[in-house]
Amino acid sequence: MANIADVAKAAGVSASTVSYVLSGKRTISKETADRVHRAIREMDYRPNAGARALASARTNIIGLVVPLRAGQNVPVVMEFVAAVVTRARSHDHDVLLLTQDEGVDGLRRVAASALVDALIVMDVQAKDPRLTALRSLDTPAVLIGVPERSTGLSAVDLDFAAAGSRAIEHLAELGHRRIGFIGQPPKVYERGTGYAERLLTGLHTAAAEHDVTLSVAPCESSMAGLRASVTQLLDEQPGLTALIVHNESVLPALREVLLERERRLPDDVAVVAICPDDMASSHGIDYTNIAIPADELGTAAVDMVMSRLPGKNSAETRLLAPDLTVRDTTPDLKAR
Amino acid sequence: MANIADVAKAAGVSASTVSYVLSGKRTISKETADRVHRAIREMDYRPNAGARALASARTNIIGLVVPLRAGQNVPVVMEFVAAVVTRARSHDHDVLLLTQDEGVDGLRRVAASALVDALIVMDVQAKDPRLTALRSLDTPAVLIGVPERSTGLSAVDLDFAAAGSRAIEHLAELGHRRIGFIGQPPKVYERGTGYAERLLTGLHTAAAEHDVTLSVAPCESSMAGLRASVTQLLDEQPGLTALIVHNESVLPALREVLLERERRLPDDVAVVAICPDDMASSHGIDYTNIAIPADELGTAAVDMVMSRLPGKNSAETRLLAPDLTVRDTTPDLKAR
DNA sequence: CCACATCGTCGAAGCGCTTCGATTCTCGGG
DNA sequence: CCCGAGAATCGAAGCGCTTCGACGATGTGG
DSSP, X not given: OOOHHHHHHHHTSOHHHHHHHHHOOSOOOHHHHHHHHHXXXXXXXXXOHHHHHHHHSXXXXXXXXXXXXXXTTHHHHHHHHHHHHHHHHHTTOEEEEEEGGGHHHHHHHHHHTTOOSEEEEOSOOTTOTHHHHHHHSXXXXXXXXXXXXXXXXXXXXXXXXXXXXXXXXXXXXXXOOEEEEEOSOHHHHHTTOHHHHHHHHHHHHHHHHTTOEEEEEOOOSSHHHXXXXXXXXXXXXXXXXXXXXXXXXXXXXXXXXHHHXXXXXXXXXXXXXXXXXXXXXXXXXXXXXXXXXXXXXXXXXXXXXXHTSSSOOOOOEEEEOOOEEOOTTSOOGGGO | OOOHHHHHHHHTSOXXXXXXXXHOOSOOOHHHHHHHHHHHHHHTOOOOHHHHHHHHSOOOEEEEEEOOSOOTTHHHHHHHHHHXXXXXXXXXXXXXXXXXXXXXXXHHHHHHTTOOSEEEEOSOOTTOTHHHHHHHSSSOEXXXXXXXXXXXXXXXXXXXXXXXXHXXXXXXXXXXXXXXXXXXXXXXXXXXXXXXXXXXXXXXXXXXXXXXXXXXXXXXXXXXXHHXXXXXHHHHOTTOOEEEEOOGGGHHHHHHHHHHTTOOTTTTSEEEEESOHHHHTSBSBOOEEEOOOHHHHHHHHHHHHXXXXXXXXXXXXXXXXXXXXXXXTSOOGGGO
8 A cells, every 4th residue: 555655756756745735735836746646646545544633633534423213203314414424525524423322421532532523413402411521622513403502512403493483474374373283202392302492482472473373282103192182282272274293203194193083184274394305295195394404404514513623713503594395285275 | 632651651651551551462460550540540541543543553443335315214224324333332443424425436535545444335236336346445344235246245134035935934824825025116126136136036936835826016115106016916916815015115005005905904915024123013003024134234244344354354144034023914814 | 590481561663644844946126 | 136035845853652572570390
C-alpha cells in the first residue's frame, strides 16, 4: 500500500507538498499539482485515515445516535439515517452509528477518544440525561428534537406547534367545528416528549382561535387501542366531523374502525394525518397529511453540525415549517 | 485532555506499561496494573482512536453497507443493523455506515484508507459487481445473502431452500395438496436475487416429494398487485387450500383480498408466511411463519468477520436453519 | 552455586500524516 | 537598482499510541 512518501518520490516533490496539494491549504503551482495528481492516480494512493486523524485532530466522522429499538416509526428513522449519511458524504464525512442504549457513556466514549468530530443525536426527550453530557463535551452536537432547555446546544425539528395549528386551520376552513385528536401512546406523553406536547399546544391554540371544539385521546398502536380512542372521542363529541391523527401505525386500520362506528371516511369524518408522506398514501386511501420531513431534518442536522466544526460557532435551534398536502381525506364540504 | 504519558507519569510507570496494562499483551504485576487503572480513572483517560489506529493498524471499526433506499423491508434492515451494532460493540468495535449508493468506490475508499478493519455487506445480489472488488481488498468481508459464486468470501443467510421445503412440508402434513406461492415483486426475480430463487428451488423440490401441486405468482407490493396474484393462483388452481407468502407487505391486506374471492382465512385457505416474527403477528391474525432472523444474521455476520480479523482465516458460508412457528393460519384439518 | 528461563518493566523507534517555520525565487514599486 | 511582498516548495517536528528488543531481578534445575 502506497503512502504519502511514495507519492512524493514518484512526483519528485516532498511529502508536505503532496499534503498541500490534497488539502489546498497552501498555493501549489499548477504543474506540480498535476504531477502529484498523476502519481496519486497511478499508485491508487489513499491517505491513511488514522494518520490523518492523529496529525490533524479531525477524523471526518460524524457520530449518529439512533433509537434502534424496534418501534412503529422505524421507516422514519431509516429515512432520516439515509439523509444524514448522504449529506455527510457530500461534506466528505462518514457516519458512525451508535445506539440509544449506549447512552451517556457512548457519547463520552466516542467524543473523548476523538473518534468523531461531531455528534447528531436523535429522539431527544424533553429532559434528556444526555444533554448535560453533551454540554460538557467539546464535540459539537446537534439534537433532533427540541428539549426543554437547549442552551448551548443546537437542535432541529419540525415545528410541531405550527403543525398542530395548521391541521386545525385546514379543517376549520373546510367548515369543521368538532374535531378529535388521536395521539401517540400514553407513555410517549408520560415520558415528556417535547414534540408531542408542542403539537398539543398548537392544536389547542388554533382550536381556540377558530372556535373549534377539540377532544384529545392518546392512542396505543394497536387495533384495540384505536378502538378505545375512537370510542372515547365519540363519547365526548358524538357529532365530531374530523380527526387529526398523530400515530401512523393506526392509519391502516382507521377506516375499518370508523366503519364499525358507522362513520365513513372521508364523507362522515375527515382526517388529517401527521406522518411521513409515504405513509400517507399507502393505506388504500390517500390521507391528507402534514409531512414529517425526515429527509430535510437529516440534511439540516448535518449542515448545522458541519457549520459548527471549525470554531465554536454559536448554537441555534431550527424549526422547519410544516407542509400540509391535501389528498382524499379532507374533501371540501362546500363543494357538494 | 490527558494522554498516555500523563497517565504514565501519574502512575509512576512508563507509557509502554500503561499500554500493556490496557491491552494485556504482556504480563504486568497486579500492583502496577492497579496503580495504572486508578490513574486512568482519576484522569478519565481514553486512548486516542486515531493514534491507536495509526500505531496498531487496527481501527476497531467495522464498515456496514446498508440498502438505505426506502423499501418494504425497512424494518428488517433496521433490525439487522441493530444486531450488528450491538454485537460489534460487544467485540469492542464500532460500526461505520455506508450506503449501497457508494457502491464499489465506497468499499475501496474505506478499505484503502484503512478506515475500517472489516466489511459487512447487506443485500448481496446473485451477480454482484462488488464481489470482485471485495476479493481484491485485503479487508475481510462478510456478505449477507449468498451470491452465485462466493469463492474467497464469507457469507451468511437464511437457508431459503430449506425454508421453502419446510413450508411445503408443514402444509403437506396438514393435508394440503394444492398450494399457491405469493412471491416478491417481479423485479426481484429479474434482478437475480439469490434468496428468492433458492426459496423457489426448495418449494419445488418439496412439492415434488410430497405430491403437492404448486402454483407460483410473483407479487407487487400493493393491494392491486396482491389481487392480481391471487387471481392468477386461483385461475391456475381453483381448489387450492393453502398459500405460502414471501412478501410481508401484502400480509395486512391478504385476509380482505381472500374474502373478496370468498375464501376465509384460515378455514378455506391456510397461510404460511415467510417474514420476520414481528410482522407475523401484527395484522389482526397471527400468521404461521418461517422467521427471517435478522437478529441472528447480524450477530452471525459480526462473529464471522471478527474471526477473520487476525490472520486470513478461511472463508465460510453459513446457512441458518429455518424456524417455523405455528400460529393461527395453519389449523390442523384433522382436528375438526 | 551457576547457567538459564521467566517475569515485569522501560526506552526508543516507528506508524503516516499535517503543519509550522524557513528558504529560494520572482516581480513590481519607489 | 534595491527592497519587500508574495508564490512555491522543503525539512523537520510533532500528533499519541503500539511494539520490539533489552535489561535487571527473581526463581529453578543440574
